[in-house]
Amino acid sequence: MKKKDEFYTVRGYKMLNGDKKLLTASMEDYLEMIYRIHKEEGYVRMNQLAEKLNVRPSSASKTVQKLNSLGMVDYQKYGIIKLTEEGKKLGSFLLKRHNIIEEFLKNIGIKEMRLKDTEMMEHGMSLSTLQNIYILNKFFADNPDVMTRFEDYKAKYYDERDPSDFPFDI
Ligand code: CO
Numbered sequence: 371m372k373k374k375d376e377f378y379t380v381r382g383y384k385m386l387n388g389d390k391k392l393l394t395a396s397m398e399d400y401l402e403m404i405y406r407i408h409k410e411e412g413y414v415r416m417n418q419l420a421e422k423l424n425v426r427p428s429s430a431s432k433t434v435q436k437l438n439s440l441g442m443v444d445y446q447k448y449g450i451i452k453l454t455e456e457g458k459k460l461g462s463f464l465l466k467r468h469n470i471i472e473e474f475l476k477n478i479g480i481k482e483m484r485l486k487d488t489e490m491m492e493h494g495m496s497l498s499t500l501q502n503i504y505i506l507n508k509f510f511a512d513n514p515d516v517m518t519r520f521e522d523y524k525a526k527y528y529d530e531r532d533p534s535d536f537p538f539d540i
Contacts, residue, residue, distance in 0.1 A: 382463020383497040395493040400433050405461025408453050416449035474503045
């Protein structure tokens with residue numbers, strides 16, 4: 371992460387978890403998805419957003435109105451959604467947070483449940499937990515030998531085809 375990105379991460383976190391929680395988990399999912407599409411295309415169509423989030427356009431519209439009144443998006447007419455500067459900053463943080471958690475789950479060897487668990491874990495995680503996970507990911511990336519040792523160690527105890535055969539008492 372560059373210095374500028376770090377700034378946005380801390381700032382994004384503060385925006386989300388300031389005096390009172392700014393966005394609900396669902397609103398965070400919307401903003402993250404809007405940011406993903408906006409990054410590629412420069413704007414987002416309401417129908418497209420509803421489709422990506424697997425929701426009805428009427429419920430998408432309700433949540434987008436809320437993001438609009440919070441100044442995160444500019445939603446006027448013709449079903450076109452644009453991000454404000456504030457929305458871009460927060461959206462960028464949400465996407466980074468998602469990617470950090472997803473990379474962590476990948477590092478510990480989660481495959482099928484990775485996306486679902488990322489979505490579960492991302493909302494409401496403290497900044498310091500997120501930062502420490504980021505460092506752990508970086509540590510693995512910078513030390514592939516440690517990654518291999520971890521994988522070998524794990525293989526001794528854990529068979530992902532049969533998670534019920536877990537040798538530890540947790
Ligand atoms: Co996400």
